[in-house]
Amino acid sequence: MTPPPAALFRRWVHVREEDAEGVRVYRPADRPLPPARGRDGIEFRPDGTFADLRPGPTDAPVASVGRWTAPARDRLALAYPPGARSAGAPTGYEIVELTPDLLRLRAV
Amino acid sequence: MAFDGGRLAPGAVRDWCGTMPVHRRLLDSDPGYARAREEIETFTYDAAREDPPPLGLVTIPTVVHVVWSRPEQNVGDEQVASQIEILNRDFRRRNDDVAILPPVWAPVAADADIEFALVDVTRTRTEVAAFDTDDGVKSARAGGADPVSPDTHLNLWVCQLGGGLLGYAQFPGGPLETDGVVVTFTAFGSSGTATAPFDLGRTSTHEVGHWLNLRHIWGDDGDGCGGDDFVADTPNQGGPNYGKPTYPKVSCANGPHGDMFVNYMDYSDDAAMVMFTRGQALRMAAALRGPRSALLAAAATS
Ligand SMILES: [Zn+2]
Numbered sequence: 039m040t041p042p043p044a045a046l047f048r049r050w051v052h053v054r055e056e057d058a059e060g061v062r063v064y065r066p067a068d069r070p071l072p073p074a075r076g077r078d079g080i081e082f083r084p085d086g087t088f089a090d091l092r093p094g095p096t097d098a099p100v101a102s103v104g105r106w107t108a109p110a111r112d113r114l115a116l117a118y119p120p121g122a123r124s125a126g127a128p129t130g131y132e133i134v135e136l137t138p139d140l141l142r143l144r145a146v
Numbered sequence: 147m148a149f150d151g152g153r154l155a156p157g158a159v160r161d162w163c164g165t166m167p168v169h170r171r172l173l174d175s176d177p178g179y180a181r182a183r184e185e186i187e188t189f190t191y192d193a194a195r196e197d198p199p200p201l202g203l204v205t206i207p208t209v210v211h212v213v214w215s216r217p218e219q220n221v222g223d224e225q226v227a228s229q230i231e232i233l234n235r236d237f238r239r240r241n242d243d244v245a246i247l248p249p250v251w252a253p254v255a256a257d258a259d260i261e262f263a264l265v266d267v268t269r270t271r272t273e274v275a276a277f278d279t280d281d282g283v284k285s286a287r288a289g290g291a292d293p294v295s296p297d298t299h300l301n302l303w304v305c306q307l308g309g310g311l312l313g314y315a316q317f318p319g320g321p322l323e324t325d326g327v328v329v330t331f332t333a334f335g336s337s338g339t340a341t342a343p344f345d346l347g348r349t350s351t352h353e354v355g356h357w358l359n360l361r362h363i364w365g366d367d368g369d370g371c372g373g374d375d376f377v378a379d380t381p382n383q384g385g386p387n388y389g390k391p392t393y394p395k396v397s398c399a400n401g402p403h404g405d406m407f408v409n410y411m412d413y414s415d416d417a418a419m420v421m422f423t424r425g426q427a428l429r430m431a432a433a434l435r436g437p438r439s440a441l442l443a444a445a446a447t448s
Contacts, residue, residue, distance in 0.1 A: 051309050054388075068276075071310030073330055073344060075413035076386050079309065093386075093413075095366045096356045098279035098314040126369060 040111040042082075043136055049081040049091075050141050061134050064141040082106060088116065090127065113146070182319035186437050190359065190376070193432035201259065201431050205445055206300050208233075208262045211291040213270045213283050213305040219331045221304055221338055226267055229302075229335035232347030233262045233354060236410065236422075243420045248393045250403050254379050255420075256427040260358075260434075262300065276308035281324045293326055298444035300357065301326030302350065304334045313349040315356035318437035327353035343389075346416035355411050359433035360426055362386065363411045371398035377425035381406050386413035 050064035051071055057063055065071055067079060079091035079099060087103050094100035102122035107115045112133045123129075128145035135142040208230065214220040235241040239257040247255060274282065274289040282288035283303045293301040307313070307330040315327045333344035340347070365373020369385035384397035387407040391414065394404035406412070410419045411426070422430075434442050 049309075053310070067309045071308075073307075073310050073312045073333060073341075075312055075344075075349075075388065077310050092368070095361060096315040096317055097311070097353070099309070099311075 040108065042108045042111060042114065042133065044084075045136050045138055046082045046133070046141070047084050049079060049089075051077050051079040053077075060144055062143045062145070064143065066139065069139070082114075090116075090118065090122065114143075179320060182437075183317065186317075186319050186359065186433075187376070189436040190429060190432040193435060194428060198435070201434060201442070203259050203261060204434055204442060205261045205263050206441055207265045207298065207444070208300045208302060209266045209268065209294045210264065211268045211270065211283075211293075211301065211303045213272050213274075213277070213290050213303060214331075215272050215275055215306070218339055219304075219306050220269060220271075221331055221334060223267065225335040225338035225340065226264065226304075227335075228337045228340075229347050229350055230262055230264045232336060233350060236348070236351045237261065237354075239421070241420060243417070246418075246420060247408055248403070251406060251408065251421065251423075254423045254425075256422050256424040258422055258427040258430055260430065262354075265299070266294065268294070272305075274305075276306045277328070278308055279311065279314050279328075283328055284324050284326065293323065296322050296325035297440040299441075300354065302354075303328045304331050306331055312344055313353045315353040317356060318359050318433050325357075327357050329353060343415035343417065348410060348416040348419050351410050352419070355422070355426070355430070358430040358438070360411050360422075360429060362413075363406060363409045375411070377423060377429055379423045379425040380409060380411075383412075388413055388415075390415050390418040 049067040051067045053063050053065050053071065076093045081089040081091065086105055088106045089101040089103050091099040091101050102119055104116055104118040109115055114131045116129050130146045131143040132146050134144050210226050212221055237258045237260040239255055244255055268291050270291040272289040277283040283290035283305045284293055286292045303326065307328065311330060312333045313327065313329040316325055329349050331339050332341040333349040334340060336345055336347050361375040363375050363380050364383040364386050365375050367373030371382060371384060381400040381403065382398045383400060383405045387395065387405055391407040394402060395407060396404040407414045407418060408420050410422055412419060
């Protein structure tokens, strides 16, 4: 298994208004972002876990922690904890683009 | 019908020696908090069945805390006043834009009979560039401002929130020292730094709705149809709506009228959310009778 690029390991916020053609656009959570109601996000950690972040019942993001594996350097397979995967949440991604400022993921 | 507390013991979830981001996770998994929330739901359910006489107008003393690191975040008194005025219109169904309602929902759009009286504005300069949802903005020790008498006042913090977040709230039953709502400075009020499409003050209306125990209208179950907001006169709805949806927008077999995306407790743009329902107003009244009864007592003696 080839590990994914180190730039992946941080907290990303989904900027859904930039999504196009099945590709989700994420920006680093610690940079200025256009505000929006209900942004989701994802945090990848080098220890093999990821946090799926969704707006909670009082709007603060709530994390469910699952495990990621990398079947290829540009592929991620996600395993959610029991009951935590919301309907339609992808179980795999292709990393389309990854820079310090931008992450583009296509659900596979 | 009595409400016996349901308040988390002070310090039960706060460990100032530990790291701040742990706080939210502890709160969400704390059995004391879960028990408090359960008691509040039981009280609210019983209150709805007993159908008590209306409370009449309740005025909530409100303290606004402006916490800023860049000068533009130090929003002016006029902008603060614009937010209080919006809250007073929205909670009294005196907002002019209630006219955009599809006729089917006009009869359930409610005057919640709640008003807000600004009693103080605090201003705090901070080194924190952007606040997280770890409640740092609510603590002077973490670079924010401590709440003022949160049992008898609404505390509303205005600051730069990180992660593109517009605001967040705390339900009744949480720790007193973090009680209140937080709104990012570009979604506060309707003048100054308020920026479209969140420039009509509805983020505060939404967050204060949570603070008075309202749930999201889609039931907080992702996009599913099994979630409930514990309010009878809001339609069952799949997931949140964004932007400015067009009527009717059907989900979860809720036709012909579809989702009530005009409700303050959806995720629509400010210009698209214009109403609370009667059921939501009753739920807020139950919060005032029960877990937030200290507000009523204070209002009665002021
Ligand atoms: Zn909300």
